[in-house]
Amino acid sequence: MCPFREARKKKEVLSLGYHGNVVNLWERLVHELDTTGELLVDLGSDQTSCHNPFNGGYYPVQLGFLEAQNLLASNPEAFKGLVQESLRRQVTAINRLAQESFFFWDYGNAFLLEAQRAGADVEKKGANRTEFRYPSYVQHIMGDIFSQGFGPFRWVCTSGDPQDLAVTDQLATSVLEEAIAGGVNSSVKLQYMDNIRWIQEAAKHQLVVGSQARILYSDQKGRVAIAVAINHAISQGKIKAPVVLSRDHHDVSGTDSPFRETSNIYDGSAFCADMAVQNFVGDAFRGATWVALHNGGGVGWGEVINGGFGLVLDGTEEAEQKAKAMLSWDVSNGVARRCWSGNRKAYEIICQTMRENKGLVVTLPHEVPDERLLQKALQL
Ligand SMILES: NC(=O)c1ccc[n+]([C@@H]2O[C@H](COP(=O)([O-])OP(=O)(O)OC[C@H]3O[C@@H](n4cnc5c(N)ncnc54)[C@H](O)[C@@H]3O)[C@@H](O)[C@H]2O)c1
Incomplete structure (x- = not known):
């Protein structure tokens, strides 16, 4: 955390690699926030291979790498359970940081989808199930x-x-x-x-x-x-x-x-x-x-x-x-x-x-000038 803090203070560009499970890092950032009041990150995403979470794309925080490999081979169901618990922990940490001015987005790796399936709190209130409380960069940008x-x-x-x-x-x-x-x-x-x-x-x-x-x-x-x-x-x-x-x-x-x-x-x-x-x-x-x-x-x-x-x-x-x-x-x-x-x-x-291109003819949609008309029509 020290080089992190130092670089932020001096507004220096610094690239740091963390060799470990990313959930430990998220939870450490929350610990820093809760104990010092300092939010050390402004922006964040996740780039684990969540499109394939139960076959080695996502490693659960509860186990070391070799232990996880062994469990995946011997008991894939237990491995899946740990992955889902780990995803829930990761989202809990992300949600805590997002209560401050931290901005999170999905990288396009199905992280939010898998987190939702694992029961993590990523729901966007009042929206359908393909929308989450955080944007996907693909949609956003x-x-x-x-x-x-x-x-x-x-x-x-x-x-x-x-x-x-x-x-x-x-x-x-x-x-x-x-x-x-x-x-x-x-x-x-x-x-x-x-x-x-x-x-x-x-x-x-x-x-x-x-x-x-x-x-x-x-x-x-x-x-x-x-x-x-x-x-x-x-x-x-x-x-x-x-x-x-x-x-x-x-x-x-x-x-x-x-x-x-x-x-x-x-x-x-x-x-x-x-x-x-x-x-x-x-x-x-x-x-x-x-x-x-x-x-x-x-x-x-x-x-x-x-x-x-x-x-x-x-x-x-x-x-x-x-x-x-x-x-x-x-x-x-x-x-x-x-x-x-x-x-x-x-x-x-x-x-x-x-x-x-005069040869191209595309049917154009008609805009509804007043959204209330739709509501009325649906009530009829
Ligand atoms: N948005 C896009 O257009 C786009 C482009 C490329 C890739 N992707 C997606 O991004 C994801 C990553 O792609 P990649 O090519 O980098 O995959 P990759 O499998 O090469 O790299 C993922 C890395 O995450 C590590 N990892 C897994 N669980 C971890 C954990 N809990 N903590 C720390 N590290 C962990 C793995 O060990 C691996 O090194 C994939 O799901 C891919 O489909 C999206």
């Missing part, structure tokens, strides 16, 4: 970003040549700069500017560990324009071999995940998994080289459906047509759904996309 169509677009240079990756970085930068010059609204402009900074600095940070691949947050317009520019560069021989496009499942449209990516879509449609399925089918018909529809991922088995794709750009006219048709669907499908569920930013973006 990413919700509006996904609603504008921005998400982790990515590509792999199959030549394996770093020089090809450098060419794609330059192309992506100029595409985004041209998009800004062409005029975009202020919140989209901020996203583009962030992305330009990211892509310009990416090579410097040497993030490539295997395939010559890059990930870049982009919207529908940016994804299509980058794909067309890369395909053109392949046809001109500026990039030596085909490039494969894809994206993360943590994205605008490819996922129905009521506890994560679609947790800010309150119309209940996430439970039908219709968006991920439509995405997968639409991508397949519009030219994806391969598609995948799968369950699980980081949110946990049975809690999410993901649709994914790969699209090979080989420099041909056909590849360009496929990229235009497929990437537009892959993003706008989700923006439309987010618009129907009431997100204002998604409404603006889908209207703008329709203005720019």
Whole structure:
């Protein structure tokens, strides 16, 4: 606690690693608060593998690591009981800190969901069971970003040549700069500017560990324009071999995940998994080289459906047509759904996309100007 206190006092940036069970740390922070009146943390989250809590993703505070391993092997039910008790203790500590000015959020690892199942006090009064008293970062921060169509677009240079990756970085930068010059609204402009900074600095940070691949947050317009520019560069021989496009499942449209990516879509449609399925089918018909529809991922088995794709750009006219048709669907499908569920930013973006692409017709929702009308209608 001493270096912690010291750094706070001097307002110094300090990174500290704690080797131990995180529940001990949470409870120690509460002890400090209760005995000295000092709140030592302002912000907090949890990053244990709670999507898989009973098979080693979460280690209970009551046991040492080896003891826990042995119990997991010999008596999984007893292990589960200890995990749930540990989660309840962790939430009790978090709740105590949150009574002060401490802000907690779910990291997207199903921590609040598992804590709720364990009987911890994470309920949001008056809300449904998928809402908790703490926000999920995916909903809190990413919700509006996904609603504008921005998400982790990515590509792999199959030549394996770093020089090809450098060419794609330059192309992506100029595409985004041209998009800004062409005029975009202020919140989209901020996203583009962030992305330009990211892509310009990416090579410097040497993030490539295997395939010559890059990930870049982009919207529908940016994804299509980058794909067309890369395909053109392949046809001109500026990039030596085909490039494969894809994206993360943590994205605008490819996922129905009521506890994560679609947790800010309150119309209940996430439970039908219709968006991920439509995405997968639409991508397949519009030219994806391969598609995948799968369950699980980081949110946990049975809690999410993901649709994914790969699209090979080989420099041909056909590849360009496929990229235009497929990437537009892959993003706008989700923006439309987010618009129907009431997100204002998604409404603006889908209207703008329709203005720019006359072939796209999306049914728009009608806003209810006076919420009391709904109440009246329900009482009838
Ligand atoms: N929000 C997102 O988009 C996003 C992105 C990546 C991962 N995730 C989720 O975050 C979680 C973590 O991902 P990861 O790749 O870091 O997993 P990981 O399994 O590599 O790391 C989790 C770590 O937590 C440790 N741990 C478990 N219980 C603990 C305890 N009680 N005290 C201290 N340490 C404990 C484990 O030993 C492990 O080292 C997963 O559930 C994953 O699905 C979310």
